[in-house]
Amino acid sequence: MSKTLKIIIVIVIVVVVGGVWLWYGIMNNQNGTAPATSQLNTGNASGNQNVNSPANSGLSQGTSDASLNQDLSLIDGQLNGLASDSASADQSLNTQSAGQ
């Protein structure tokens, strides 16, 4: 095996290992990133953003009966989430009152 070939093999191995290391480092950084810097969305507090299209709202495409029923199920799920949020809010306010 020529010297040049050996050097090339070593370089390839280092690049591959380096790539794996870099990927591992990036994955670690992503997992450790604080939520404050992880912006899942844009939009503003005024709630005026144009999201009332099926594509943006998570609704199914089309207006068939099946599609509408599917959309109702989606809203049911969101309302369940709201019920959970409301319960958390009540709990936090009750604890707050008890702490006074």
Added chain:
Amino acid sequence: MHYKKHNITRLSLALGTLFFLTAGALPAGAQTASPMLHNTSTSARRMGGGSQAIISRSDQEITQRINSLNALLNRIDEMQKVSSSEKKYLSSAIQSQIADLTNLKTQIGNDSNSTSSLRTDFQSITKSYRIYMLVIPQGTLTAAADRIMTITSTTAALAAKLQTRISEAQTAGQNVSALQSSLSDLNAKVTDANAQAQAALNEITPLMPDNGSSTQMQANTATLKDARSKIATAQKDLIAARKDAGIIVKGLITMDKSSAASGATASETSQ
């Protein structure tokens, strides 16, 4: 042979360096959690039964609060409608509280000589740290308001689809007045829910910690309760809107079935 040996050495060095660097990239939390727990348990072992009980109780109380804060942090991260600056503000406030509590936990673990300072530190968990006074209620109400605005978006998009179907049914000669009335009610409820959620957000966003002022604390509490009532109103609106949507969909499906049946009858008659 000499070159081979030389290259193997180089490769080993490169791999060794990479391994060392990779180990350095591990999350910092993994390195800090254990010493903290170790300090606390070591102190607990050094102290008498009473002190040990206080340390144990403190650990429990602080851990409970940190868990609540972490859960809220995750919920805030999922918010879709609240501004990024508001999310950032809440996240920073919560992370700051977590840091304070973590420091307090360490401090209590190190309170090995004085039971009185241990008791004072323990009491400070509830007295000095205003987590349950403002940050958590503010965060949970913001999360609820955000969810409401998400649901209003979804429901408004569904309303547009329902309007399309109602118009088609009307064109086909169906009586859609009841469905149209339900849709108008749905739209009104969605508009009100959005307004209530927005008003709640506008109220709670500028709240600041009371820093020991009872007047400020009472004002904060009143505002939080008012925001909660707005959230409750919005929730009722959305439940009513969902009921309207269900009625409309059911009506449209019934119309589909009746028109299909009449079409079949007309087809049979013509044969």
